[in-house]
Amino acid sequence: MNTLTPPSSSLVRTPEAVLKQVFGYSEFRDGQKTVIDAAINGQDSLVLLPTGGGKSVCYQIPALVLEGVTIVISPLISLMQDQVTQLQALGVKAAYINNSLAREEQQQVYQQLHQGLIKLLYVAPEKVLQREFLERLSHLKISLFAIDEAHCVSHWGHDFRPHYFRLSELKQRFAHVPMMALTATADKATRFDIVEQLKLQQPYIHTGSFDRPNIRYTIEEKFKPMVQLLRYLKEQKSQSGIIYCTSRKRVDDIAEKLADAGLNAAAYHAGMSNEQRQFVQTGFARDDIQIVVATVAFGMGINKPNVRFVLHYDIPKSIESYYQETGRAGRDGLAAEAIMYFDPADIGRVRRFFEDIDDEQRRRVEEQRFNAMASFAEAQTCRRQILLNYFSEYQREPCGNCDICLNPPKSFDGTLVAQQALSCVYRAEQRFGLGYIVELLRGANTSRIRDNNHHQLSTYGIGKDKSSEFWLSILRQLIHQGLLSQDITQGASLRLTEAARAILKSEYALQLAEPRLQAKHVYQDKLAQFNYDKKLFARLRALRKELADADDVPPYVVFNDKTLAEMAQLMPTNDSEFLKVSGVGFTKLNKYGGEFLTAIRNYLATN
Template sequence: MSDLFTITAEPLAPTIESARKALKRYYGYDSFRPMQEDIIRNILAGKDTVVLMPTGGGKSICFQIPAVVSEGTCIVVSPLIALMKDQVEALKGNGIPAAYINSSVGQSEANDIARQAVGGQLKLLYVSPEKLLSEGFLQFLRRVNISLFAIDEAHCISSWGHDFRPEYTQLSALRRHFPGTPIMALTATADRLTKRDIITQLEMHEPRVFLSSFDRPNINLIVRPGQNRVDGVLDFIARHPGEPGIIYCLSRKQCETLCAKLTAKGLKAGHYHAGMTPLQRGKVQEAFLQDDLQVIVATIAFGMGIDKSNVRWVIHYNLPKNIEGYYQEIGRAGRDGAPATAVLFYSFADVMQMREMVTKDVPARQAQLNTAKLERMQQFAEAASCRRKILLNYFSESLGQDCNNCDICRNPPTTFDGTLIAQKALSAAARSRERVAINLLIDILRGMRNQAVLSGGYDQIKTYGAGSDLPYLDWYSYVHQMLNDGLFYIAYEEGYALKITERGQQVLKGQLTLNLKKFQPAEKAEKPTRASKKAAADAAAVFTGTPEARLFEQLRKLRKQIADEQGVPPYVVFSDATLQEMAVEQPSSRVAMLAVSGVGMKKFDTYGEAFIKVILEHGTPKAIPSEDAVEVAAPRPRAAAKSAASATDVNDSEDATFQLHRLGLSPEAIAERRGLVVSTVRQHLERAYAKGLDLRVHDFVTDSQLAEIVTARAQLGGEPALRDLFDHLREKYDYFQLRLAVLYHKRLRGQA
């Protein structure tokens, strides 16, 4: 028997302490993420559990660790072959015995896997719902000592969900056949109704529901006008050289056409859609997972459950049909926690096209639901307030302050005090006993005398006609802004009635004020000029000469070489986040390498020495004590030390700050890591840029902001003082932004 299957079962009553030890031994992490430990405690106590956690939030750990420390085998129900394959390869790479049975596995291999499961040699067995429910499989499972059932992508069980799959509705058979075995349901996207369906249809016994924050603060959210999309895509990729990404298109033809344009520009791109054969799709997906392709251009057929942790960006070429799907798709970027970007191209024509698609050949109830969800997606694209707040409000979560990592926060629109308008709408909803949908609420506010208003007696309520001074489109915009801001939610199961939230009650009672964006009809976006294109190209230069950046690239090459030799995706060896930490910390011993997050015992034994060798060949590693001996350097004379420090310490400190910036850390994160104040970090970055190093200026000042600052300088004439520029722009930008903009402009003109 292979040493892969030498894992030792824990005692009959595993503890959270044994779970922590398993986390360190097999995954290389020192502690659980928020909520993971509570989830694991609940399942180890034999209780049914529902986990609502965003993509990249660590859902898999929640059932994999209990499986490792418990007697028996965890049966994981997963909808996609690719997901099973990836997770099983990752588990084996960590030293955990796992396997999968689905349509891609031959009968002889399936028989071998079944014998291992019956013999207690597997900790996790992944199966598709179709296989699980096939004739004889449930009878086979009776011979297996099952520790728990984990239902992944559990939103597929609900007709209210965005990815309903009929075969999932039969999973209630698990409760009937295995009444004493705990069930864990996991999903990254579930609204209120979907969560209720999951619990009901799986016949769960008083499950504890764990709702993790859906906030993915590392993802930069951007919406761009729908004109000139190809140029926009090419410009974006030029700014992110070598970074893997996914582009989602509406149609198969779009996928192929855009992919051809990208490859014509020399990019390593492939397309993926349901019209391709399984073999063709498999080759493209494998090439992307292996980092042989940088870009996948795909329909939504691609990506569900793809466990590639180093996807750095996701582009939506067209408007998605609902927020659940959009959220899940952007969640495929930045799963390693490093900075990532989500770009959505939007035009009103997309709405019309998508409306036709979601209402064609479907029952009236489903068409109405699809239309309502599409309208919420449209309002997200047209938002006037923090986009992350809107996403989180949709999933019944509040964000206390603006995120400062979306295009709206970086360039907020002009707003006005809309508290009175909001109170009129909230009052009309309350006096209508929260039974009316958006259009009827607007009719009541505007004093319409149609059948729906009169038959409901709504012409008799106090706020009837209270908003007659505003046209329909204005009210439509303001009510949707209130939805986005969490004052209302839509009860789809009650005829799409608007319900007032606690936040809405606070606005209604005058306890909170509300700013609204003045409604303006959509206008065509300006086409990029030749000058703006050149400025974008100049800003796309990426600095790769820092020691950490060079080491990171060497480690990536080694990872790719090992992955190709073993036939696994590179991220199965180590994630980008782990390699970045290696590049910064430069571990040169077993103890130091095991201290890197993501390096467990199995992975160190398999890969550790090879990576240490590359680090040592790169240059002198940081002084980290080895496990065998600690060398104590002889003290230097104080005067000599002070003299050397005066010559090098400042530069070294600035270089260290800049290297962390190049690895994607924000000034706040750098300050926390280095024990500095943020203002000092900003000074370091500004000096680095002044020296000619290629700072990611657009992390701090957008193209439109740069243009505004440059225009203001021209209006003042000559070389205006920063104080004059600050006052002229009415304190809109801080001095750090102004100084970067001035340097940027000088570099474009060849003056710096």
């Protein structure tokens, strides 16, 4: 096959040419071009774009346009490796230096660096600040410093790291080199602090939209979370997803139960060996593992574009964490879901964790962040509006793609059920917790109830026509409305408040929300917008996996699902048509075009 040849590198100098010839895209996303121009013109910049919003291109294109090497400071080894693998697949001279490389391999990278053979070098903040490494940098022509995950610089950020705090030393030592700080999660205080701490000089500040319209946000009340989880996963038709939990023990427990249920799932947390974690991360990236159950340690280091759902089994500690973790879904721009299971009782449990923080100012910041997260979980208004407003992007209209918009809360006169629940708590002498009161209301025949002679109470079985989930929701609402309190010193036993007296005396009608006992999940064909041939797509996907395994890279490094769907829609049969597919550049045309074009031609000949 005669392949098209890109122009010589000496002619590939404009950002637009690099975007098309190297990355295979015809248009920049909103804001990318102005950020790129600022870097090319030698200006510092602060770039705030959502996960999946195209931050990497903002420094990768200047790196390929400018002379010299761009130094990218990145916090995770896996993140460096993933980005370098993808760049090398595009024909870009990229490398990384970290502890995963043997000494001989590091020396080889240094040699290539000093020979001018590397355009992007990825390093950790700890490495870049070492005296020996700084000395090496002083002998190079550096075109740009890119600080990824820049919120780690700030004391106000949700993931402060001491070595990031020292990165201003680079500005002092290389004052003439422009610096670009990039992050997906930073409120106003954090943004200001990033500029101050990095000593950015009159930076160009780009704040892109934090909106990820392709992600559907849903919060479900946590009743029987394992049952809810299995029900949801069975609807997902082998889609890739991440389940976040707050403890290693819970991660291991859930991963084991999912495996027992026949699901392709694996655990990931800091208590595992490096080899175990690497095996899981690699297997997930290569579509060999469908679901990863993890602590928050997972996900930052991958660019896997086809994660179709992120599920929080427990409430996160901040909106920043929630936003960053949910942002790992749908990076390809296709439809994705963010689900969170929420038990209001978790709010008190999480708040107690902050008591161990010695630094009073830091404790107040963490408490404030969690209060915002708790308010988000409890809200009855559009989820996306709350998220965007938190990041100072005010939206007047509801989004139409969250649980509140799609299934608006309904209220009812809950006076009678409230009286039944409150009376039951009172007659049980206010000594028992939620679960026991629910059993009493439903007339459960347990030894504990019989031992307490509570089967003789007038309220025993008064609510047997309602489900356990119904009563649990009602009791939680009564707590939320201040009619009941939980005594954490007495096993979270329920106590009536003074406000309950008026309800018991029917002095006014109480409006409650109708419990949502089962969330409605509608499976979507995430690629339906392309009107593509599904049989051809399946063949191209199998071919992609075969080529990726042969090259020892994740499938998305070959082509992502979006690009395959467009191939299955346009059905190109020659090089020129193949280059018109979004995500196909000259390097990938020359490397993979032959196999994909042959597969498409063969399909057309037999169908």
